[in-house]
Amino acid sequence: MDQEEAPKPPRRMTRFSASTSTSDIVHATKGNNLETRTMNDLLVGGDSISLDDIIASFPGRSSQILEIARLLGPLNSPVLPLFMYGGASTGKTSIILQLFRHLNRPIVYSSCRTCYNQRILFESVLNQLLLHRKNVANAYTNAKRCERPSDFVNFLREALTSVISNLKEKSDKLVSGNKIHGGMGNIIYLVFDNFHLVRDWDKSSTILPLLFNLYDMLKMPEVSLIFISGTSPDTFYSNMGYVEPIPIYFPDYTEGDIRQILLRNQANQKLFSSFLDVALRPFCRITRQVGELSTALKPLFEKYCEPLSDKGKGVVPTEDMKRRLFNHIKPHIASSLNDVFKVSSPPASKVKVGKETKHKGSPKRSERFEEIGDLDFHMSTSAKYLLISSFLASRNPATLDASLFDSKGGSDNRKRKRKASEKVLEKKEILEEELLMKGPGTFPLERLIAIFQCIVSVAEEPYDEEEPNNNELGAECSNGSLISDVLLQLSSLCNANFIFKGKSCPIEGSTRYRSTISENLALKVARSLKFPLSKYLYRN
């Protein structure tokens, strides 16, 4: 999101000519926190930046930047509320901050993500306006305690008047001191970022109109409001009769824009561009978000550079090399499209991970077979059986239970079914499809336990034959105890997110469960028990 090219010193101590002395003090007295905030803390700070630089650093955003700059107008011109909106990582926050850095005007910024309820939002705004800083001395308290909207409006008015008079004084001084350029002006801008989150708050029905109405309520031309939201203004408005903020839309980047953005900060531009030629198109079909794309493409680019010596630094790719690299990367693209989350591991356990990535790298079919290997975490035998029975209960229709788990065995029934007419078969197919579309079904506890009992009783017979020297007591124990603590096992399976438990009265017993595990995991578990899962699955 923060795409800005102007080089900056690592510590921006000299943010503002007038504040040099104070920030030096800030640095010196870090230990005892006695320093207070000044008006300069309301500035974004940093070296001044020209409008052209901003436009250059945000490809494809020039119209929005110019529009906002026009709306903000020259120094001291009052502005109607602005409403900036657009998808995630389209540069909204960065642009507004860079613009204020360019304009050098005071802002009060609060993100509705950090300020997760109205009280914290109010107090955060007031803290900034009153130049309050939390520290040990004040026991990290806020400047004002403010919970109710009405209090907020009053406090806000108070704070704003004092700040604005302060600002006016300052600008008057500057005017008298012949320094017309570089003044902060006397308008203060309140920025509310991540504004769409407010809708999810408890009292959003009161807080939303309040914030939208703030401009009207305060009746102060020196205050300007800027809302930054992920969703369009239509998702907020209800006809309440306040001044509608001016909407500014940030559309998603085009592929060309994304290409430009990704190309910045790259050491070897040419190599990366040839990489993007290959990889960007398939990824762009899935997402246009710069953040997601850059995280997804980074490991892929490393892979791309693998055949090159010194990891592709300073190499100018030729046509031949590009072709070679393309062939190298081709099998990896498809698999990494699904790999949003890549876990690296420290060098100590790299051996194992190396193996895993090998699996992932291999073509799809073999991967499927190899991955049904071992279960790499511990589960007790009865939990495993329970998991399998929940999987079966979710996948199989309840009407088939009797034929599958009957003591006579399902073979007779199946034969009869095979003779059924084509129409019935068609119907069955439709039903099957429907099942697939619906996903795992829900089941009551009784059904789960019934299936569990059937499975355990079936599965334990061969188990005993296999290990005849397991003496009587051992077998007896395993027999009896597999069934005894089922509810405990069930709750631990629920905790592990393997079984989803619907909400209902627990005493009535009408709670319904749903197994959420993938077939792959179920097969793994079944294999570790040597349980013929596919025999019991309806689909197969």
Place this chain on the structure above:
Amino acid sequence: MAASSPSNSSLQPLSTAENDLQPFFVLHKASHHGKDRTSAGQGKPRKRNKLSLRSPQSANNPEGSSAEECDPHLCQKTQIEAFDIVWAKIESTIKDVLRDLNASVFNNIQQWVMECFNTTRLVGEPSIAEATRSFPVLNNTTPLKVYSALVITRNIEFVDDIMTFEELGLFLKSHGCHVAMLSSMEFSLKNGIAGCLKALLREFLGSSFDPSDIQTLASWYREQDNYNKPLVLMINDLERCCGSVLTEFILMLSEWVVKVPIILIFGVATTVDAPRNIFPSHALECLCPSMFMLVTPAERMDAIVEAVFIKHCTTFNIGHKVAQLLRNYFINQDGTITSFIRALKVACLLHFSTEPLSLIQGRVIVEDEVRNSGLSPETMLKYLEELPSYARNEEVDQTKKSMAEGLSELLTVQKLWSTVVLCLYEAGKYSGVRLLDLFCEALNQVLYPSRDSVCSKRDEKDHGLSSTNDPCQQYSIMQSGGSICQIVRKVRDLPSGKLDQLIESWEELTVDISEIHEKLKILQSSVRCKDGKSSRRNSKDISKRGVSKGSIHNDKDSRMSNLHAIAFLDDLVRNYLRPIEGIPFHEIFCFKNVEKLQLVLIGDPRRRIQVDLLEFHNILHCSCCNKSGKALLPSMHDSSIMYSLAQEHGDLINLHDWFQSFRTIVLQHTNKRKQKPKQTPLPKKRKDMSGSEDQNDASIQARFCRGVTELQITGLVRMPSKRRPDFVQRIAFGI
């Protein structure tokens, strides 16, 4: 219909002494006994209970009666003392083992934390003014990510890892990190993001703040040199956290990542995919994950078994059946080390409370400290005479001297046993045999004589190596099946390099035991001379490139040395792998009472509830109902009466019938008439009743309702459904 009477009688002996250990009691009217029963939960309260248990028990068994001759209180006291000593020793051993197992992972994590911390500092440290401002720091690099470690605990049950994470926290703290520990409780939907921020501030800053926001944390971190240390946040059970709250939290952290570089450590119980299932993609994007693996529970278990039962086998040991029970409980049911340790503790406690001679054990451990307290040698001898194995063994002289000899022999035999098990385990590492299985097999007394007989047969038959087709088949250990057989089979196919390694490790294990060590020396020398030959041949082969002949020879040679190794193992198993239960005096060290342990371990609460309801007088000990036998009396507890009546119904109970029969029984005493519970009430009887009938009826109905509710709460019946409003459903059948 479940017949109540036969099951009642069969369970009677079972439930007499053990009632005090059961955590479930339905009959809350029994207030005079209730107090100490409710405390019969786990661990320490149980110990106290045990004390009170002693007196009724000692009346039953012969050892106890002799114990009563000397001061029982003194006896109990010394027993508890001995238990404390032994258990403290076992516990500390287990702790050390677990710590050693985790050490390397902890070091890795700590290194990783420092690396992450250093990279975040490279980006540039914002000043205090910048860090406490509300808007994000503008920087020109790509957005920073939240470093997060996924510590895979590899056990679906989480209990074991609470301790692990606590220790990890302490470890990181001692290495200069700010550590906060949050659990899934803080990430619940109910408390929302405010709850987890509050907990976070409490952990880092030490006190809670009313509107807790992350800005407070930022201010705190940037002052008083706090920023020199990394901030580590541990969430030890990722799967249980509420996904949406955690997502919000991570997004918030990622907004502040430059100012407050928190490093996250997640405990993941199942697979690496777990975060993918919990978080949406925009939260995943903020994380920069690394993976760390803890040791599997099975490995931990093996390490504990090795340390507790095999290396320190003379402290406290368990019989074969107990081992089997514990193993099955671990594999089939619970799968946590915690419950294994608890079971062990219970076993230890039971051992000391029931086995009077177990006192010696504590004495063996701290020979000097306890010497002059406790029982005199004479009483000890008395106990000894009563030991069954002592009585069986007639050759043993009834003197102190022979007793001492017997004890020392027990110790040496045990030492040999443990060495053999360790040797087998060392070999078993190549075939992935779990020590727990091996341990159970090595304790099995049934297998021991069979080994003997098989090998004697072999001796009669032949002793040449080449007489049978497969020379290995003649070794008895190959035929027994089970894990020892598996190990030996693997040894047969072991390549020579690994075999050498194995023999070397054997050498280390047997250094102290001269008997075995000598045999090993012989084995070594025979293998070595073969090796010498083959290596010479090898070098020739390489020079000549005449492959086929040489390799065959080579194969044969290595096969011979494998056979020698098998012969060595066979010899060990035959001569030294004597299960503890076959040795005189083993009762001192060995706990064998599997039924008792099973009862304590696997509570089987629903069955207990039923038994308690049907046989309430075992608990209440009231005079009124005691003599009645099976007949239902009005003085009984309502729930008991109702449950006994319910036994006569099928899976559906007609409420009206049930009420009527209940009413009849309750009203019996006003009629002064005995009545069998099975008889359905006749309308005639109502006419006999007195004038206060209405009032009575109301109160009886109320009692009935309460009884039904109680049975429902205990999970024995289900309330009427809409479809059949006058029937309750029975859920529990049989006992």
